[in-house]
Amino acid sequence: MATSTETRFSLDGFGRASLAATFIAVQVLAFAATYAIGRPTWYAFFMIGSTAVTAYVFDGDRFTVGVATMGSVLMVALGLPLFLFVARQQPSIIVKKALNPDVHRMLYLGIYGPLLAAVVSLLFGVPLAHLFAEGFAGQQLVESLVDLPLVVPHSVAGIIILFGFGAGGAFPNVSVLGSMIGMVLAMTFVSAPYAVNATREAFESINDRLEYASRIHGASRWDTFRRVTAPLAVRGIVTGGVLAWARAVSEFGAVAVVAYSVSFFYPPAGGEVTAQHAPVFVYGTYLQGGLAESGAVAFILLSVSALIFLLIRYLTSGSSTTGGIV
Structure with a gap:
């Protein structure tokens, strides 16, 4: 009988990477076979x-x-629609959309805008996350405020942004409706909780004795944070930024309310152009061109986003031990 510390089959000679590659290859072949005969349900089983x-x-x-x-049941629910989505794409339409200048502007805005929102979320979220890790009076109230966007319907989030920063709001001289500023504010509103919470977990995982040792050797709180705390938490901070960026990329409701179409500087054009955030653009393509065209645009967006996400994960998955969760 196998015990909790033994395995029925040793992985020493085979290797976990080879096992994973083999398992994935078998899954791909099985899906291709069942899809070819029109029985994708068989693949689920x-x-x-x-x-x-x-x-x-x-x-x-x-x-x-x-x-x-039990976990594989959830993976079927998540993976099977994605597999079918990829398998049913028409290459000719994908190529046509990939050469479309409107799609190029959409991709640029869909990456650049969320990047700004992620930077803003980290710039002001990292200090707040550090305070959460240390603890302070009234922390539960502030934490609830930070997490509120997670449960607020996204169209409501857009309306909140307009009330807070639009006409008659906190900054009446700042144009929010239909502007890049408004889009970034809407994205930051819905994505900041991911940056703050991931960074806080990284700070909380750091051994307090390391910071204490730095302080008793004469380092100030700022020097301790800069030389000890932040480097140990850097992977968690990057994870928070990636999650915030990914959340902003996928945002539809708040952006559609605040900035359905946005004017911004587009380097290839050498001036300002007007475009839509990626989810809004995909939705508009669906209404005008149907499922095939919107699916092609969604496939391009998904491919670009996945490549960026995997690249960032690869660059932050080094062997150094940190307080992060990457």
Whole structure:
């Protein structure tokens, strides 16, 4: 019988990376086969069953098999629609949309705008996250305020931004409606909680004795933060920025209310152009061109976003031990 510290099949000679690659290859082949015969439902059962068999072969513990099987059900719910989405794309339409200047402007705005929102979220969120990690009176109230955008409907978030910063709001001389500033404010509103919470977890995971040792050796609080705390938490900070950026990329409701169309400086054009944020653009394409054209635009956006996300994850997945969660 296998125990919690043993496995039924040693991975020493095979390697976990090779196992993962083999499992993925089998899944791809199984999906391709079931899709080719018009039975994608069969793949759902295959994925669940193959996960259970794999867990049994390499572990044998009934608990591991159970949790792996239950987890695979969720993976089917998440992965199968994505697989079908990719498989049903028409290459000719993708190429046509990839050469469309409107799509180029959409991609630029869809990356640049969320990047600004992520930078703003980190610039002001990292100090707040550090305060949360240290604790202060009334912290629960402030935490609730930070997390509020997570439960506010996104169209409501856009209306809140207009009330707060639009005409008659806090900064009456700042143009918010239909502007880049308004779009970044809307994105920051919905994405800041991800930056703050991920960064706080990174700070909280740091051993207090390291900061204490820095202080008793004469370092100021700022020097301790700059030389000890922040470097140990840098991967968690980057994770918070990535999550904030990803959340801003996907935002639709708040941006559609505040800045449905945005004028911004576009370097290839050498001046200002007007475009829409990516989710808004995809929705407009769906209304005008149907599912095939909107799917092609969504495929391009998804591909670019995935490449950027994977690149950032790769660059922040070094072997150094930090307080991050990457």
